[in-house]
Amino acid sequence: MNRRDKMKKIVIFTLILLFTLSFVKVSFADNTVNVSLSDNYIGHSTTYDIAMFANCDVGKGDTISVTFDDSIPIFRNTYKINDIKVNNATVSETPKLFGHRIDIISPVDVEKDRKMEIVIPQGILQNPSSPGYFTLTVKTGENTYESNYYHITDKSTVKDVEFSETSDGVEIDFRTGFNGNLQRYEMQTVSVKGFTFSRPIPKDFIFIRFSHTVSEGFVSVSKHDITVNGTNPPLNPDVKTHFEDTDREEKEIAICIPKDINANSNVKIFIKGISIQDNETGILYAKVWTSKELTPVKSNDIIVKGEYFIKTSCSVMPDAPDGENGFYKTSPKATLSVDKGSAMGKVETFYSFGGKNFTPYSAPLKIKDGSKILYYYSVGYAEKRKVTEDIQNIGFLIDSIPPEISVESPLSSDTPIYDLNISFADENFDYAVITVYGINFTITDKSIDLPIYLFDKITPFTVKAFDKAGNISRYNGNILLKE
Numbered sequence: 001m002n003r004r005d006k007m008k009k010i011v012i013f014t015l016i017l018l019f020t021l022s023f024v025k026v027s028f029a030d031n032t033v034n035v036s037l038s039d040n041y042i043g044h045s046t047t048y049d050i051a052m053f054a055n056c057d058v059g060k061g062d063t064i065s066v067t068f069d070d071s072i073p074i075f076r077n078t079y080k081i082n083d084i085k086v087n088n089a090t091v092s093e094t095p096k097l098f099g100h101r102i103d104i105i106s107p108v109d110v111e112k113d114r115k116m117e118i119v120i121p122q123g124i125l126q127n128p129s130s131p132g133y134f135t136l137t138v139k140t141g142e143n144t145y146e147s148n149y150y151h152i153t154d155k156s157t158v159k160d161v162e163f164s165e166t167s168d169g170v171e172i173d174f175r176t177g178f179n180g181n182l183q184r185y186e187m188q189t190v191s192v193k194g195f196t197f198s199r200p201i202p203k204d205f206i207f208i209r210f211s212h213t214v215s216e217g218f219v220s221v222s223k224h225d226i227t228v229n230g231t232n233p234p235l236n237p238d239v240k241t242h243f244e245d246t247d248r249e250e251k252e253i254a255i256c257i258p259k260d261i262n263a264n265s266n267v268k269i270f271i272k273g274i275s276i277q278d279n280e281t282g283i284l285y286a287k288v289w290t291s292k293e294l295t296p297v298k299s300n301d302i303i304v305k306g307e308y309f310i311k312t313s314c315s316v317m318p319d320a321p322d323g324e325n326g327f328y329k330t331s332p333k334a335t336l337s338v339d340k341g342s343a344m345g346k347v348e349t350f351y352s353f354g355g356k357n358f359t360p361y362s363a364p365l366k367i368k369d370g371s372k373i374l375y376y377y378s379v380g381y382a383e384k385r386k387v388t389e390d391i392q393n394i395g396f397l398i399d400s401i402p403p404e405i406s407v408e409s410p411l412s413s414d415t416p417i418y419d420l421n422i423s424f425a426d427e428n429f430d431y432a433v434i435t436v437y438g439i440n441f442t443i444t445d446k447s448i449d450l451p452i453y454l455f456d457k458i459t460p461f462t463v464k465a466f467d468k469a470g471n472i473s474r475y476n477g478n479i480l481l482k483e
Helices: 003-021 079-083
Strands: 032-037 045-053 063-067 096-098 101-105 115-126 132-134 137-140 143-147 150-152 159-166 169-175 186-192 195-201 205-210 226-228 238-242 250-256 266-272 282-284 286-290 302-304 310-317 333-340 347-353 370-382 385-388 392-398 404-407 417-425 429-436 439-443 447-453 458-467 472-481
Touching: 032 150, 063 115, 079 115, 101 115, 159 286, 159 302, 169 286, 205 266, 310 370, 310 392, 333 347, 333 370, 404 458, 404 472, 417 429, 417 458, 417 472, 429 447, 439 447
Parallel strands: 032 143
Antiparallel strands: 032 045, 045 115, 063 101, 063 137, 096 101, 132 150, 137 143, 159 169, 169 266, 186 195, 205 250, 205 286, 226 266, 238 250, 282 302, 310 333, 347 370, 370 385, 370 392, 404 417, 417 447, 429 439, 429 458, 458 472
């Protein structure tokens, strides 16, 4: 072939490539890394969740290097280093530390274009001492990926809120955060018409908002019924009612701090006189915040069961979607079970897909592909009393079938100018990657006419199709240029 013919091919190929770019996205690299933290407060040790899509295969035993900002300290003497995970698999070899870099030996294989998630547990990395936006990089082989900016803030909240019942009241335990320095009240001398007296002037408060079931257990609270770390507050707490006279009514109290409380300190609050009736059914919890840390933080839930209590639960296997984007790739099995109060005798459970024409439940339900909503409820009988539970529901997205790849164009051509026509069949189709001449063409439509110039007698190409559930189809083909 003479020089002119070679140049002609190059020009034609360039024109076709430019034409193609107007229809499809040519993907050479997608270097975005998403970073989320369990606690983004300054100076705090935190869990890092690092997620990305690999541009090449990462094999078991390959090195994954994660480099952090220079202002982010790494704790070098910690057993937690061996708890790092890649795609839920714990590392089998101890990661190595170099300055602000961690080298991780991958415990699993990660295919190209598949999600790779690295979890670095709390106890290894510490947030910087000043707020700001930071990035990190991940390197696998010759590929380097840069993260989005993630935020370290100087706004803190209370921590570890625990709610519990006692024999004559309730107890709320929590820990103040990094800005949780709370000051006790001051005494102020006041003179009125010749009389002089002292009164407390609050400085800081603890706020507690109770769930509806707890709120029904009291109307007002005296300062003598409350202790904060063993000390009564100087004033009766203010009581505020939300959603008054409804079945969602919740009470909120503001407690004046009786003694100084340092940041990062444990706080124990006991309140007498809040009583939950024996036949009460509902959820007990509290939300706590302070005048220094203003974001409410919810406690644990305690479910109380009266004698006429009835509650249907749905357990699912797999216990969480095993695909991507909330999809199940394995057809899940739903099992309904009933928890009931002491007065309940016979119980019947009913279910429906769609919310109509309920059917008696007798055995676990295998749920087929599609977008399905399972509705269910139970009816209990206590002597002559019938108790019907409110209808509950749970939704499922299920796709167990990979996309279907169809090559519509003939795999031979009489001319070098060729259109590769491919279509994809899948209700949840996400995208496809067609590789020709080492170039990745990322397709988001369900069909494509891809212009190609055939340089050789045989031109190989590959197709990988992905659906939103994470199912993958593969196709390897060759285009024959006839003599």
